[in-house]
Amino acid sequence: xxxYSIFSLLRNALNYHEDWPRAWRSPEPKSSYxxxxxxxxxxxxxTAYYLAKNHGITDVAVIESGWIGGxxxxxxxxxxxxxxxxxxxxxxxxxxxxxxxxxxxDLNFNVMFSQRGVMNLAHNQHDLRxxxxxxxxxxLNGIDSEFMTPQEIKTFVPIIDLRAGGRYxxxxxxxxxxxxxxxxxxxxxxxxxxxxxxxxxxxxxxxVTGFQIENxxxxxxxxxxxxxxxxxxxxxxxxxxxxxxxxxxxxxxxHSLPLQALVSEPxxxxxxxxxxxxAVHAYISQSDKGELVIGAGVDxxxxxxxxxxxxxxxxxxxxxxxxxxxxxxxxxLRQWGGIVDVCPDASPxxxxxxxxxxxxxxxxxxxxxxATPGSGWAFAQTIANDMPHExxxxxxxxxxxxxxxxxxHGAAAVAH
Amino acid sequence: MLVIxxxxxxxxxxxxxxxxxxxxxxxxxxSAAISDETWADYVFLRDNTKGVFLERxxxxxxxxxxxxxxxxxxxxxxxxxxxxxxxxPKLDFVTQV
Numbered sequence: 001x002x003x004y005s006i007f008s009l010l011r012n013a014l015n016y017h018e019d020w021p022r023a024w025r026s027p028e029p030k031s032s033y034x035x036x037x038x039x040x041x042x043x044x045x046x047t048a049y050y051l052a053k054n055h056g057i058t059d060v061a062v063i064e065s066g067w068i069g070g071x072x073x074x075x076x077x078x079x080x081x082x083x084x085x086x087x088x089x090x091x092x093x094x095x096x097x098x099x100x101x102x103x104x105x106d107l108n109f110n111v112m113f114s115q116r117g118v119m120n121l122a123h124n125q126h127d128l129r130x131x132x133x134x135x136x137x138x139x140l141n142g143i144d145s146e147f148m149t150p151q152e153i154k155t156f157v158p159i160i161d162l163r164a165g166g167r168y169x170x171x172x173x174x175x176x177x178x179x180x181x182x183x184x185x186x187x188x189x190x191x192x193x194x195x196x197x198x199x200x201x202x203x204x205x206x207x208v209t210g211f212q213i214e215n216x217x218x219x220x221x222x223x224x225x226x227x228x229x230x231x232x233x234x235x236x237x238x239x240x241x242x243x244x245x246x247x248x249x250x251x252x253x254x255h256s257l258p259l260q261a262l263v264s265e266p267x268x269x270x271x272x273x274x275x276x277x278x279a280v281h282a283y284i285s286q287s288d289k290g291e292l293v294i295g296a297g298v299d300x301x302x303x304x305x306x307x308x309x310x311x312x313x314x315x316x317x318x319x320x321x322x323x324x325x326x327x328x329x330x331x332x333l334r335q336w337g338g339i340v341d342v343c344p345d346a347s348p349x350x351x352x353x354x355x356x357x358x359x360x361x362x363x364x365x366x367x368x369x370x371a372t373p374g375s376g377w378a379f380a381q382t383i384a385n386d387m388p389h390e391x392x393x394x395x396x397x398x399x400x401x402x403x404x405x406x407x408x409h410g411a412a413a414v415a416h
Numbered sequence: 417m418l419v420i421x422x423x424x425x426x427x428x429x430x431x432x433x434x435x436x437x438x439x440x441x442x443x444x445x446x447s448a449a450i451s452d453e454t455w456a457d458y459v460f461l462r463d464n465t466k467g468v469f470l471e472r473x474x475x476x477x478x479x480x481x482x483x484x485x486x487x488x489x490x491x492x493x494x495x496x497x498x499x500x501x502x503x504x505p506k507l508d509f510v511t512q513v
Contacts, residue, residue: 242464253460255437256489300435301418304466304490310417311431344460401456 046376069188096374
């Protein structure tokens with residue numbers, strides 16, 4: 001791997017940037033691997049990277065049916081934060097945020113992590129109480145979290161209308177200043193390149209069609225490019241987790257729902273933070289290209305069609321226009337719906353499965369992007385040691401039987 | 417936007433309805449005697465079908481009646497709607513995409 005640096009940039013400038021090597025190889029799959037990761041999104045690639053880096057397991061293949069980062073990894077609102085309510089989530093997401101802070105250096109790839117702050121607005125007395133409770137919980141867990149009065153909000157974000165047309169008055173907000181955004185594609189590319197450099201095979205356009213399971217233990221993965229034997233298999237396929245679990249013969253407490261986002265035409269810098277409002281199902285930030293990136297809610301019904309329903313778009317944009325009257329004449333460039341796995345308690349599953357040697361990482365719902373590094377870190381350890389990392393021990397498949405749910409609906413709301 | 421045929425009111429826009437998840441799930445009898453596993457299955461496990469799915473809807477902003485719908489979860493085509501308690505109609509449709 002050529003290291004990216006100012007010197008490699010200069011050297012390649014002399015050649016008019018025509019001799020950059022490929023960032024990762026495109027090998028044909030071998031007939032067997034120690035570990036096969038199904039799913040080449042951010043979480044899958046991060047898992048492969050940390051398997052190689054932290055655990056020295058380099059005989060790894062990442063199998064992706066489409067292309068790297070072509071699913072929700074490349075289509076999300078790129079928000080990174082860790083201000084979750086419960087201890088278990090706080091630990092996992094905070095570990096992830098700490099990895100984000102050094103990720104560009106670690107991967108030698110600029111993931112454009114920008115700690116511009118993430119605000120959660122309160123629109124009524126109940127929101128205010130909920131936000132105060134979460135701020136206190138965050139601080140007890142060592143996570144930065146502050147309360148902002150309406151005046152402070154107006155100073156920080158001058159374009160906001162605190163009255164919001166009378167429909168969504170802003171009474172306060174929480175802010176996590178270490179939160180922010182990152183370039184989503186760069187995360188997939190950075191992990192792919194770094195994992196590839198450590199010997200991981202990244203195999204694209206290779207759909208998984210089934211599993212060979214003998215005596216309750218996974219033996220091989222059936223793919224579009226033939227049978228690949230594997231000692232261990234990690235399934236990281238947000239959106240289609242139930243389908244893959246079905247192939248392996250177990251069920252998951254998961255609903256697949258379409259989640260929408262929208263991007264506006266690019267404009268000059270106008271919003272330098274991330275604003276979220278769980279109560280009105282809307283969140284907004286401005287990308288470095290100048291586009292407003294707007295996240296909406298999920299459809300209420302199960303759906304695998306990659307589009308969202310129009311009433312959801314309308315509700316979100318209605319709220320955005322009330323909060324930011326100057327955005328009323330903005331035009332949207334594109335809209336999309338990605339399929340997200342939602343668990344009954346709005347927390348993920350990073351767990352062993354009823355099939356020996358098979359592990360699953362799913363159920364991140366509407367907020368998996370922020371967790372990419374931490375999720376990969378913990379899942380890699382779970383696969384390597386055949387037992388969960390302390391960060392994800394609570395996020396087991398078993399919790400639905402024991403009742404130890406991690407109910408993040410309150411803290412996560414829709415803007416997870 | 418879905419246009420959902422309420423068996424009582426006829427076709428209406430989806431914003432008049434609320435979703436009730438998978439249809440035809442029976443609460444286990446004698447729930448005190450069953451294992452935690454069976455109970456967890458009943459409470460949390462639902463089919464997450466990619467294909468034709470039988471699901472419950474309530475006409476919340478209309479007649480407020482619950483009923484069942486057969487809908488394709490990829491094309492979002494609604495193939496049938498029928499009253500709660502009725503057997504699902506025979507559907508001439510491939511169930512997997």
